Structure formats: structure tokens, C-alpha cells
Amino acid sequence: MPLPTPPPVGTAMLPPRTYAGKVVIVTGGGTGLGKAMAVEFARLGAGIAVASRKAEHRENGVQAVAALGARAIGVELDVRNDDAVASTFDRIEEELGPADVLINNAAGNFPSQAVKMSANAWRSVVDIVLNGTFLCSAEFARRAIARTAPGAILNIGATYSWTGGPGTAHSAAAKAGVMNLTQSLAVEWAPNGIRVNCLAPGLFPHDDLPPVLLARQNPEADCKRIPGGRVGQPHELGWAATYLCSPYAAYLTGHTMVLDGANWLRRGLAMPDFVPIDEQFP
Numbered sequence: 001m002p003l004p005t006p007p008p009v010g011t012a013m014l015p016p017r018t019y020a021g022k023v024v025i026v027t028g029g030g031t032g033l034g035k036a037m038a039v040e041f042a043r044l045g046a047g048i049a050v051a052s053r054k055a056e057h058r059e060n061g062v063q064a065v066a067a068l069g070a071r072a073i074g075v076e077l078d079v080r081n082d083d084a085v086a087s088t089f090d091r092i093e094e095e096l097g098p099a100d101v102l103i104n105n106a107a108g109n110f111p112s113q114a115v116k117m118s119a120n121a122w123r124s125v126v127d128i129v130l131n132g133t134f135l136c137s138a139e140f141a142r143r144a145i146a147r148t149a150p151g152a153i154l155n156i157g158a159t160y161s162w163t164g165g166p167g168t169a170h171s172a173a174a175k176a177g178v179m180n181l182t183q184s185l186a187v188e189w190a191p192n193g194i195r196v197n198c199l200a201p202g203l204f205p206h207d208d209l210p211p212v213l214l215a216r217q218n219p220e221a222d223c224k225r226i227p228g229g230r231v232g233q234p235h236e237l238g239w240a241a242t243y244l245c246s247p248y249a250a251y252l253t254g255h256t257m258v259l260d261g262a263n264w265l266r267r268g269l270a271m272p273d274f275v276p277i278d279e280q281f282p
């Protein structure tokens with residue numbers, strides 16, 4: 001029997017007004033898991049800033065939030081650009097007010113063999129995932145500290161932070177850096193009332209994945225590969241994010257929570273046949 005399916009989308013997990021009057025920034029909040037998290041914060045009363053590069057993505061996120069009757073704005077941002085990060089936070093403050101929560105979700109998703117990976121591909125993923133997370137977090141904290149306000153930062157990690165993984169040398173190394181950064185920043189900013197946590201999703205398929213990953217989706221096979229017998233549903237990740245940033249987690253900081261149906265722990269004596277990288281990502 002697989003792990004039970006969660007209650008459906010729309011079910012309240014925290015009290016309905018948990019984020020009333022709060023401002024939440026979600027980088028990459030217009031697609032996939034970022035959008036699913038933005039929607040769960042909005043359902044609990046937050047105003048949402050969807051920050052990413054592409055207008056059509058931002059518009060998707062804003063529409064999903066607005067459909068719940070919540071306030072949302074789309075703000076253009078490339079998280080690699082420190083000047084743009086500062087001016088984006090200015091714009092969010094002008095339109096929604098100062099941010100209470102930052103979700104560092106933006107990432108580059110393109111598997112590649114290490115020997116075929118260009119320097120540009122390596123730099124680009126590390127720049128978005130690790131440098132972008134640092135730049136947005138530091139901007140958030142400087143502002144919260146200046147106005148003596150508490151805050152919560154949630155970094156979106158990945159379980160290959162611990163294991164590494166074929167085809168993901170760039171992303172796994174960057175996510176490992178993000179997990180480590182989570183711990184440093186949690187200690188530095190706890191005296192300022194700012195919590196920093198990390199949420200590592202397992203397999204959470206969604207329709208916004210890039211074509212190369214969409215093509216690899218095979219729900220039946222995926223379910224058999226996961227000890228929990230099923231993939232994650234994006235709103236489950238949204239619930240975890242809203243809990244980790246909420247007052248109910250006020251003493252929780254520097255932690256990485258894994259939500260993956262025990263998938264990353266399954267290594268054991270009965271392993272499937274090894275598939276070389278050339279065959280996985282030709």
C-alpha cells in the first residue's frame with residue numbers, strides 16, 4: 001500500500017488568516033512548485049510578489065494567486081544580478097510593503113553529463129541557485145534588520161545535496177551550497193529574529209517542467225521507484241513551506257526538511273542495475 005494521498009488542493013492546513021497582512025516574495029513563483037507554494041501562502045492571506053525573468057511566467061503566477069482573491073504582483077528579476085535584486089525589493093516595498101517571507105525557489109533545470117557541460121552551463125546554474133539565493137537572502141535580511149522586523153527565509157534545496165547525482169553536477173553542487181548557506185545564515189540572523197530553513201523536494205512532477213524533463217516523466221514507473229509508492233503533489237510542498245515560515249515554526253531554524261516519500265534513503269543491498277551516464281543523458 002503506498003503512503004496515503006494527502007487531502008485535496010484547497011484544504012486548509014494552518015488557520016485561515018495565518019499570513020494576513022504579510023508579504024511573501026517567491027522567486028520563480030510563476031511556474032511549477034514556486035507557483036504551488038505562492039498559492040498556499042495566498043490561501044492563508046499573504047500578498048505575493050512573483051519574481052522571475054519571463055513575463056508569461058510571472059503572469060501565470062499572478063493569475064493563480066488572484067484566482068483566490070489574494071493580492072499579487074509580478075516583478076521582473078534575474079536573481080543573478082545584485083543591482084536588480086535591490087531595485088526589485090524597492091519595487092515590492094512600494095507596491096505591497098516590506099517583505100516578511102522570502103522563498104528562494106528559482107533554479108535552472110537542465111541535466112547534462114559533466115564532460116559535455118559547458119562552462120556557461122555550470123556558471124549559470126551555480127549563479128542562479130547558489131549566488132541568487134545568497135543575493136536575495138542578504139537583501140531581505142539587510143532590510144528586515146534595518147526596520148527591526150522578524151522574517152523567514154525558505155531555500156528550496158534538493159536531496160542530491162547529500163548524494164550528488166548523475167547529470168546534475170552543477171545543480172547538486174549548487175544545492176549543497178544552498179543547504180550549507182542555510183545553516184550559516186540561520187546562526188548569523190537568529191539574533192535578529194530572522195529564521196532560515198531549507199525544503200528539499202523529492203519527485204514532484206508538474207506541467208511546467210522543461211521538455212527534456214517532461215519527456216522523461218513516467219508516472220507509473222516513478223511510483224514504483226519511490227518507497228512511498230507515489231510522487232509528491234505540489235500543494236503538499238506548499239503546505240510544508242507555509243508551515244516552515246509560519247509562527248508555528250518560530251523556534252525552527254537552520255533546518256533542511258526533506259519531502260520525498262523516503263526516496264533518497266532507499267539505497268541498500270538490493271539496488272537496481274547501474275545505468276551509466278552516457279545511457280541516462282546521451
Ligand code: NAP
Pocket residue numbers: 027028029030031032033034051052053054055057058077078079080104105106107108109128156157158159200201202203204205206208209210
Ligand atoms: P521550474 O518550473 O523550472 O521553475 C524554475 C523557476 O525559476 C521558473 O519559474 C523560472 O522563471 C525561475 N528562474 C530561473 N532562472 C531564474 C533567474 N535567473 N532569476 C529569477 N528566476 C529564475 O522548476 P520546479 O520544478 O518548479 O522547481 C522549483 C524548485 O524546486 C527549484 O529550486 C528546483 O531545483 C526544486 N526541485 C524541484 C523538484 C521537482 O520534482 N520538480 C525536485 C527537487 C527540487 P523564469 O523563467 O520566468 O525566470
